[in-house]
Amino acid sequence: MDKERLEYFRKKLLKQREAILNKSKKLKEESYTLGTDGIQDMADAASNAYNADILMSLSDNDRTMVKEIDSTLDKIGSGTYGICEECDEPINEKRLEANPVARYCITCKRMIEEKGE
Numbered sequence: 001m002d003k004e005r006l007e008y009f010r011k012k013l014l015k016q017r018e019a020i021l022n023k024s025k026k027l028k029e030e031s032y033t034l035g036t037d038g039i040q041d042m043a044d045a046a047s048n049a050y051n052a053d054i055l056m057s058l059s060d061n062d063r064t065m066v067k068e069i070d071s072t073l074d075k076i077g078s079g080t081y082g083i084c085e086e087c088d089e090p091i092n093e094k095r096l097e098a099n100p101v102a103r104y105c106i107t108c109k110r111m112i113e114e115k116g117e
């Protein structure tokens with residue numbers, strides 16, 4: 001992959017990373033507000049607990065995603081970005097466009113999923 005394409009994906013990943021972090025920050029602020037609301041009836045309390053669960057699971061996913069983005073950015077730095085980790089063939093750029101953190105080409109991805117790993 002040439003430098004311009006790499007730079008393009010690097011920027012895309014950084015943007016995605018920033019968006020996740022901003023979202024998490026916002027959610028944290030919202031959950032904080034939810035928790036410090038004054039008097040609330042039972043229905044409100046229940047829905048607040050439900051919201052807190054969503055917020056927690058979201059931040060888990062987001063944390064995983066940020067880690068994946070970071071390791072992908074490492075790969076851009078070391079020049080192995082866009083190479084399938086399984087067969088060492090270049091990953092289709094359309095696939096990277098849709099999923100910039102893809103680690104495998106579509107063939108290997110399918111094989112891995114079939115094996116259930």
Ligand SMILES: [Zn+2]
Nearest residue numbers: 084087105108
């Ligand atoms: Zn592959």
